[in-house]
Amino acid sequence: MKIERAIDLKSLQRGIDQDSEAQLSSVKSILNQVKEQGDAALFELTEKFDGVQLKELQVSPEEIRQAYEEIDDEMVEIIKEAARNIEEYHVQQKKQSWFFTRQDGTLLGQKITPLDSVGVYVPGGTAAYPSSVLMGVTPAKVAGVERIVLISPPDKNGKLPAGVLVAANESGVAEIYKSGGAQAIGALAYGTETIQNVDKIVGPGNLYVALAKREVFGTVDIDMIAGPSEIAVLADQTANPSYIAADLLSQAEHDPRSAAVLVTTSEVLAEQVAEEVDKQLQTLPRREIAGEAVRNYGAIYLVDNLKDGIHLINEIAPEHLEVMTESPMELLGQIKHAGAIFLGPNSSEPVGDYFAGSNHVLPTSGTARFSSPLNVDDFTKKSSVIMYSETAIKDNAKKIAAFARLEGLEAHARAVEKRLGETEHE
Amino acid sequence: MKIERAIDLKSLQRGIDQDSEAQLSSVKSILNQVKEQGDAALFELTEKFDGVQLKELQVSPEEIRQAYEEIDDEMVEIIKEAARNIEEYHVQQKKQSWFFTRQDGTLLGQKITPLDSVGVYVPGGTAAYPSSVLMGVTPAKVAGVERIVLISPPDKNGKLPAGVLVAANESGVAEIYKSGGAQAIGALAYGTETIQNVDKIVGPGNLYVALAKREVFGTVDIDMIAGPSEIAVLADQTANPSYIAADLLSQAEHDPRSAAVLVTTSEVLAEQVAEEVDKQLQTLPRREIAGEAVRNYGAIYLVDNLKDGIHLINEIAPEHLEVMTESPMELLGQIKHAGAIFLGPNSSEPVGDYFAGSNHVLPTSGTARFSSPLNVDDFTKKSSVIMYSETAIKDNAKKIAAFARLEGLEAHARAVEKRLGETEHE
Numbered sequence: 001m002k003i004e005r006a007i008d009l010k011s012l013q014r015g016i017d018q019d020s021e022a023q024l025s026s027v028k029s030i031l032n033q034v035k036e037q038g039d040a041a042l043f044e045l046t047e048k049f050d051g052v053q054l055k056e057l058q059v060s061p062e063e064i065r066q067a068y069e070e071i072d073d074e075m076v077e078i079i080k081e082a083a084r085n086i087e088e089y090h091v092q093q094k095k096q097s098w099f100f101t102r103q104d105g106t107l108l109g110q111k112i113t114p115l116d117s118v119g120v121y122v123p124g125g126t127a128a129y130p131s132s133v134l135m136g137v138t139p140a141k142v143a144g145v146e147r148i149v150l151i152s153p154p155d156k157n158g159k160l161p162a163g164v165l166v167a168a169n170e171s172g173v174a175e176i177y178k179s180g181g182a183q184a185i186g187a188l189a190y191g192t193e194t195i196q197n198v199d200k201i202v203g204p205g206n207l208y209v210a211l212a213k214r215e216v217f218g219t220v221d222i223d224m225i226a227g228p229s230e231i232a233v234l235a236d237q238t239a240n241p242s243y244i245a246a247d248l249l250s251q252a253e254h255d256p257r258s259a260a261v262l263v264t265t266s267e268v269l270a271e272q273v274a275e276e277v278d279k280q281l282q283t284l285p286r287r288e289i290a291g292e293a294v295r296n297y298g299a300i301y302l303v304d305n306l307k308d309g310i311h312l313i314n315e316i317a318p319e320h321l322e323v324m325t326e327s328p329m330e331l332l333g334q335i336k337h338a339g340a341i342f343l344g345p346n347s348s349e350p351v352g353d354y355f356a357g358s359n360h361v362l363p364t365s366g367t368a369r370f371s372s373p374l375n376v377d378d379f380t381k382k383s384s385v386i387m388y389s390e391t392a393i394k395d396n397a398k399k400i401a402a403f404a405r406l407e408g409l410e411a412h413a414r415a416v417e418k419r420l421g422e423t424e425h426e
Numbered sequence: 427m428k429i430e431r432a433i434d435l436k437s438l439q440r441g442i443d444q445d446s447e448a449q450l451s452s453v454k455s456i457l458n459q460v461k462e463q464g465d466a467a468l469f470e471l472t473e474k475f476d477g478v479q480l481k482e483l484q485v486s487p488e489e490i491r492q493a494y495e496e497i498d499d500e501m502v503e504i505i506k507e508a509a510r511n512i513e514e515y516h517v518q519q520k521k522q523s524w525f526f527t528r529q530d531g532t533l534l535g536q537k538i539t540p541l542d543s544v545g546v547y548v549p550g551g552t553a554a555y556p557s558s559v560l561m562g563v564t565p566a567k568v569a570g571v572e573r574i575v576l577i578s579p580p581d582k583n584g585k586l587p588a589g590v591l592v593a594a595n596e597s598g599v600a601e602i603y604k605s606g607g608a609q610a611i612g613a614l615a616y617g618t619e620t621i622q623n624v625d626k627i628v629g630p631g632n633l634y635v636a637l638a639k640r641e642v643f644g645t646v647d648i649d650m651i652a653g654p655s656e657i658a659v660l661a662d663q664t665a666n667p668s669y670i671a672a673d674l675l676s677q678a679e680h681d682p683r684s685a686a687v688l689v690t691t692s693e694v695l696a697e698q699v700a701e702e703v704d705k706q707l708q709t710l711p712r713r714e715i716a717g718e719a720v721r722n723y724g725a726i727y728l729v730d731n732l733k734d735g736i737h738l739i740n741e742i743a744p745e746h747l748e749v750m751t752e753s754p755m756e757l758l759g760q761i762k763h764a765g766a767i768f769l770g771p772n773s774s775e776p777v778g779d780y781f782a783g784s785n786h787v788l789p790t791s792g793t794a795r796f797s798s799p800l801n802v803d804d805f806t807k808k809s810s811v812i813m814y815s816e817t818a819i820k821d822n823a824k825k826i827a828a829f830a831r832l833e834g835l836e837a838h839a840r841a842v843e844k845r846l847g848e849t850e851h852e
Contacts, residue, residue, distance in 0.1 A: 071832075074828070075828060075829075075832060078825045078828055078829055079829070081825065082825075082829065089534055092524060092526060092536070093536065098518060100514075100518060106782065107769075108515055108782060108783055108784055110518070110519065110784075110801075111758065111761075111767070113762050113763075115795070115796055116762070116795065128832075128833060128834075129833055130829075130832065130833065131829065131833060163832050163833070199795050199796045200796050218651065218793075220796070221793075221796035221797065225644065242844060243841075243844055243845065246837070246840055246841040246844045247841050249837045249840075249841070250835070250837045250838045250840075250841040252837070253835060253836070253837040253838070254835075280837075280840070284836060284837050284840075285836045286835075286836065286837065290837060328813075329813070332537065332811065335537075335809070336539050336542070337539075337809075338809050339809060339810070340809065340810040340811075340812060341537070341809050341810065341811050341812070342812050342813075343533075343811065343812070343813040344813055344814070345845075346813075346814040346815060346816050346818065346819040346845055347812050347813050347814045347819075348814075348819070348841045348842045348844070348845060349841065350826055350830055350835075350838040350839070350841050350842050351812060351814050351819065351822075351826060351842060352810065352812050353830070353838060354826050354829040354830060354838075355822060355825065355826045355829065356532065356534060356812050356814065357534055358534055358536075358810035358811075358812055359810065362810075363807075367644070367647075368807070368809070369541070369542065369625050369807075370541050370625045370626050370646070370647035370807055371647065371807055372807045372808035372809075373808060373809070373810050375536075375808060377803065381789075381794070381795075381796055381797055381798045382798035382799060382801060383761070383763075383764050383765060383766065383767050383794070383798075383799075384765070384766040384767065384778065384784035384785065384788075384799050385758065385766075385767050385769065385784075386766060386767070386768050386769070386773050386777060386778050386782050386784055387754075387755070387768070387769040387770055387772075387773050388770070388772040388773045388774075388777050388782065389772060390772050392772065393772040393773075393774070393777065396777075396781060399504045399507065399508075399781065400776055400777060400780050400781045402500070402501060402504055403501075403504055403505070403508065403556075403557065403780040403781065404776055404779070404780060406497075406501060406554075406556065406589050407554060407555055407556065407557060407589070408554075409676070409679060409680075409712075409776075410679070410710060410711045410712065411672070411675045411676045411678070411679040411710050411712065411716060412676045412679070412776040412779060412780075413776070414672055414675075414676075414706070414710075415669075415672040415673050415675070415676040415774045415775065415776050416774045416776050416777060418668060418669055418672045418774070419669065419771075419772055419774060
């Protein structure tokens with residue numbers, strides 16, 4: 001890993017793939033096919049892309065029972081404990097409806113209502129992600145969403161990974177379907193004979209999934225478009241280089257386009273981390289992926305002081321930030337832009353991926369400037385509540401009418417003046 | 427206005443214009459021009475589309491002073507009172523950062539941070555919308571956004587409407603620019619020599635503005651894509667037909683594609699409202715627009731009982747809902763999908779457009795199923811905070827590592843195991 005004094009954040013930027021125009025047209029055609037042909041399209045496209053002829057789209061209770069047999073009991077207990085931790089965190093995010101009143105009889109409020117239905121997409125492919133199930137489903141369940149649907153691509157045998165099924169069952173999902181890619185997003189957005197459409201689709205996926213989510217946005221709501229994972233570590237001379245190297249590599253192993261950045265005030269630490277990364281990399285099973293990520297999107301930046309370091313971190317707005325300095329909590333107030341902030345030497349990033357309780361669906365590619373981790377608010381919506389009394393409208397109708405006329409909207413003015421019993425326009 | 431017993435909600439649906447493909451390519455080219463040429467593009471496009479050669483993009487203090495001279499003092503006081511009401515409502519939406527701790531030394535939290543910078547687009551054209559200024563700026567200000575920029579298309583004399591400038595000044599905007607359409611959105615998203623780019627763009631606009639916002643989404647955040655206005659009224663035999671007709675027309679006058687729907691249990695009321703709409707329509711200055719809206723997207727639906735009525739309202743998920751029944755507050759719990767809910771005979775919809783305090787930027791076209799009124803949360807973002815103690819990591823590292831290995835992510839497992847002092851992989 002290289003140590004750099006000239007800071008060039010542009011080199012860390014990873015846009016959407018160059019091929020996306022061609023892929024977009026493919027995604028549009030898949031979405032149309034699902035819209036027009038429903039289930040038939042899902043069966044056909046699953047055979048084409050996942051190489052399996054499905055008999056049923058929905059996972060059966062028998063398949064869920066089998067999944068528990070495949071996973072050892074200790075692992076089931078770990079999944080259950082993680083689910084409890086995740087629920088404990090997300091319960092804190094729940095909001096109440098509220099109102100306030102004015103002396104003139106006005107009541108104004110905000111009503112919080114859970115969404116009716118949500119679809120959680122869980123990626124398949126080479127790895128299975130039961131943790132993504134917990135992270136997508138739990139905030140929806142805590143929000144009070146009545147219908148939570150899970151969808152994920154099947155393997156060559158037409159099955160979903162046992163861990164995914166166990167996590168789905170533990171988090172209380174009642175409907176699980178086998179379908180992946182753009183076709184799964186189409187099914188959730190438009191509905192098919194078997195799969196009723198939902199109001200919102202969440203969960204990460206490959207480029208096809210991301211493009212499909214963007215296409216159906218408006219018909220349904222979506223969460224963010226997830227890019228490759230990122231980690232930034234802010235550290236001073238007190239930090240453990242071996243911890244930092246391990247944590248950087250934990251994100252680098254996700255994807256050759258993952259970014260792993262150390263920002264440090266210590267040249268000694270910088271050199272030690274660079275060495276440690278190279279050393280730890282050699283024995284990693286996914287060393288090719290992690291190595292490519294570190295070469296292309298890895299960097300160690302030396303800064304003069306922590307203030308400059310934090311400025312740089314805020315510029316990067318990383319998905320994951322670890323702070324390993326003498327007094328990490330004291331720096332929290334200065335950190336403006338980061339999806340998740342891990343404080344101190346023991347808060348290794350994977351703690352948040354699996355177990356602590358916070359969500360691991362986080363804003364990437366600098367969108368932490370304006371986006372949030374997946375949370376309970378994402379599964380509710382607000383309605384304003386307005387009740388004017390007779391006194392309130394009589395006191396204010398003329399003012400409201402004047403404002404409406406300033407905007408040239410006479411019917412607005414007359415609507416409030418009607419409440420004064422005025423009839424000059426009739 | 428027609429009374430219908432067969433309920434066909436599809437006839438109320440208004441998609442995006444058929445021309446949008448051609449307009450999209452025009453929008454893309456405008457955005458590129460702004461990205462490449464900056465200010466020069468803004469001057470050129472403003473001359474082309476708004477018919478005026480600007481000298482400066484930014485509104486001067488002198489122009490703001492002149493605006494106050496153009497608006498009478500009473501109107502300024504009304505704008506100030508509306509601004510205070512809007513602030514009072516939005517202050518209630520402000521959220522605190524929070525944390526909780528576990529006995530093992532774990533601290534988990536959620537940090538709320540305002541966005542750094544926001545751009546508020548205010549439409550121009552035939553009407554001026556000072557109220558949109560208050561509604562876009564106030565929640566950003568309450569959220570704590572440091573830099574709030576306002577942008578709006580100039581008239582043929584190169585000026586912005588006096589009401590817009592007064593509202594902007596009263597709500598504390600320091601930067602106001604003259605530019606409209608897709609070019610204004612491009613300037614906010616990419617920045618120019620004069621206009622520094624922002625992190626989020628809010629505010630309604632025409633189709634070009636909507637398409638441009640959708641294009642730049644990802645580079646910056648946006649609020650919702652606003653469609654034509656809608657009002658639905660749920661009423662029983664106790665309601666005043668003249669009030670209902672006036673309120674329906676207040677939304678119909680916005681746009682020929684506005685929707686105005688009455689859902690009622692009373693056939694007598696239905697007939698009276700139908701008559702009243704026709705009568706009141708005749709003397710409206712904007713009767714052509716309102717008339718077309720009522721003919722194309724107006725409907726009176728008769729239902730057997732209020733339960734069916736509420737079911738229908740939830741299907742429509744209207745932007746504005748008025749409830750004029752004997753006990754409107756008792757129905758609030760059953761209303762799931764509506765942007766703003768106006769209760770009782772005195773809560774005429776324009777009350778919410780201008781004055782009561784709630785936001786008038788609301789989800790349209792059925793998106794109230796999953797979207798919210800513009801609010802303070804839209805101008806903040808959350809960061810998760812995770813601090814594990816030595817005890818917490820030692821107690822849980824093996825469990826976390828097992829979960830990571832279940833997902834095939836060995837570097838994740840090793841990162842947490844590093845904290846156990848294990849070195850077997852080195």
